[in-house]
Amino acid sequence: MGKLKRDKRKSLRSSITSSFYLMLGLSVVAAFLTWAILFVIFALLLQNERVNPANYYEGQIPALVEYMNEQEHILDSAAKEIVEKRIPLEGLDYQVVNLAGEIVYGTIAKSYIDSGSDLLTKLNTNLYDRNFFVKYYPLLDEQGLLQGAVGFRYQLSVLAANQEGKAVLYPLAILTFLTPFFYIFLFSYVIGKRLSSRIEKPFNKIIESANRIRNHELDFSLSYMDSTEELNQLMLAFEEMKEALKESLEQQWKLERERKEMVAAIAHDLKTPLTIIQGHVEGLIEAKNQNPERQQRYLDTIYKSCLRSIQLIKELNELSKLEQAEFTLQAAEVNAVNWLREKASQYELLCEEKHISFHAQVIDNRSEQSPVWLDVERMEQVIDNIFMNSLRFTPDNGDIKWLTKVDEQYLTLELLDSGPGFASKNPSKVFEKFYREDAARSGDSGHSGLGLFIAQTIVKKHGGEISAANHEAGGAYVKIRVKSLKPDAGQAP
Structure with missing residues (x-):
């Protein structure tokens, strides 16, 4: 590992500041892009008449005024029922007034006309009541003389023009409003995570080094990291402390x-x-x-x-x-499927020499071809040991089955042979140091009792587990399951 350097890096303060401006800039750009997409979608909906425009109800007023002028006795309150069958009350409120500006009937209780003269000045003029538009139109008799007026109150908004679609439009409107805040949160999380990673790595390295010191391991150096100036100084101080501690212990x-x-x-x-x-x-x-x-x-x-x-x-x-405490795995990226198939080909040749039927199957359960990280040399040592045991104790014309599965996090290997199986009632004992069976699988060839213990040690260092059992159909069954190591995991210093 590289020694720590006393060089100048970006300070923690400047790192946080630059991350803030980056988050803000990305949020603004992403929000404008999202609004542009929503605008295009909304324009297409308007074009295809899937959504009513903001002036949808306002556009119906001329036809309504014409209809009401065609009705006799329109100023009679009995005409209310006929009028309200025609007016879309979900988007329009109305009010019929006489020449004196008095309300005859309608859905608007508030009076906007003070007198007859006030009525004449407000005809065909836009009035405003908070976020509502109010406009009065003349009602004429058969001779074309003014007999009163009808006023309509409405809103010029997409939400008001689409009463039936409020359940969808309201959430969309809220979503549009919250878009900038969402992107601020999103980019704050992503950029903050990246910044925290730069900050956490030195701390994790210090914690890892502290654990190594606790395990009486001092022959290592903290690797140089692209972090902030303050954290590099902290790691340098820890390195100097470790060297002093090494001398004292x-x-x-x-x-x-x-x-x-x-x-x-x-x-x-x-x-x-x-x-x-x-x-x-x-x-x-x-x-x-x-x-x-x-x-x-x-x-x-x-x-x-x-x-x-x-x-x-x-x-x-x-x-x-x-x-040894300083032993670490040499993890490297490996094409697990090709590697396992190559091993299967090698084992098949060995089985042919002994007239043993060998069945191998490699199953790739990964959704994507994500990399697998292993110490290939050590894993080959494990697999070879297990397979050679099966080959040694499987009689001529016997069977060996080998199933391997590769998924996103684990590599699983299962080996089943048609040999005598394990003599012990507790097959897990075969993984104990210097353990030797006195029957079936011990044979007369002699062995040290270390092979399976070494295999178990390597598997555990891969964060996995190994087990042995006698299969119901006869023969020995061994299962190995190891984790795919993260990049740089287990690398030697």
């Missing part, structure tokens, strides 16, 4: 570290003499001596024991490496 942890190193050293030192013995035994096998048949049998036994010892040393070294 060095003696305290020395004994514990030496104990772990001793186990690794013994495993490493045993490997050299065992390898030499292997070389000498191979030479003896090639030599011609007396009673060669017996000598060959002994040498074969020694040779196999050496191989098993070397394998044990390898597994001990591997176990020591996995149990």
